[in-house]
Amino acid sequence: MKKIGLIGGTFNPIHNGHLYIASEAMEKLKLQEIIFMPAGNPPHKRNKDILDANIRSEMVNLAVRDYSGFTLCDYEVNKEGYSYTYETLKYLKSIYEDIEIYFITGADCLVDIFTWKNVEEILKLSHFVVFNRPGYPLEDLLVQKEKVERYYNKEIIFLNLLQMDISSTDIRNRIKNNSHYRFFVPDNVYSFIEKLELYR
Template sequence: MIKRKGIFGGTFDPIHNGHLHIAYEALYRLKLDMIIFMPSGKPPHKTNKIITDPKIRIELVKAAIDKENKFTISSYEIEKLGLSYTYETLEYYKALEPDTEWYFITGTDCLMDIRTWKNIDRIFKSCKFVVFNRSGYFKKKVIEQKNNIEKEYGTSIIYLDIPVIDISSTEIRNKIKESKEISYLVPKKVEYILNEMKLYK
């Protein structure tokens, strides 16, 4: 029986309830057997930004997903040398498990910028590309971009029109700096680690 697995990439700096909401919606709607959270190592589009130590981000993701047996975490992108390119990650997993049907889960912001990604054609060959809606994007524009990319690359993109939980990692970091409440934005175990380590203060 063919397994269906999703790769959900991001900096997760920190992971929050919005990420978990997306992961569960993808898990159920796409009937996936597993979702692999993939904290990015050195994302090429964020080379000018300060990102929290990867070991800490891994610890935060582990704390967030520890009760869900269909969620797991991979340190592949963090452990590999150099910049983290999505096509390399997907090709690595496709070679590792050739009989698995791979899904790559990302947001509408990535779809809108997809032409700036490296080796886009190889990404589409390695997976079913899944895009979830995010606040700040008009659905009509997103569908228009989806249709254009599908025609251009001869592919099919899955659009997950899910209820939006408007939380961002930037918002959480800013709230912590301002000593504001974040318990309603992140899982309890994540909040505990953030407090213990005094992250983002």
């Protein structure tokens, strides 16, 4: 059975922190592939200014194409309507014959998991993997992890990673304020942003 990691997000833009998380997850969980899934129309960010999905997808493609085992899937970008995780997991199960999916997400998602759609199905279709993020105390996360595990009777995998305080929001703000940001994103993504004058 092939072990696949799934990392979704708006990737607005993708940055080096995303690649670090994927690399650590691949090593620690012994995964054979990491799929990056840019969100097309995420329901939890309906009122936010998000760059066109195809442009975000192209940035992800530029970021991951030179890394062995990292792949881009544009299912959610091409999907009509809102993108829900349980639907994405069902889709991946339908196109891969024999896979075990590890859904990799941040601490903020663990905190908000009770607001997600069809959580039981998500936990049935995948191993739920959470990594820590700046601003979320470790003790609080472990308490929430136990709470979720008891409620759904399902184990949550926790990755205690080196905290890299890089965010897409900060990068966008730096670009708007003409501050340096090139060391936060892959070189080819930096060139793409500069060429198209994104986030100006």
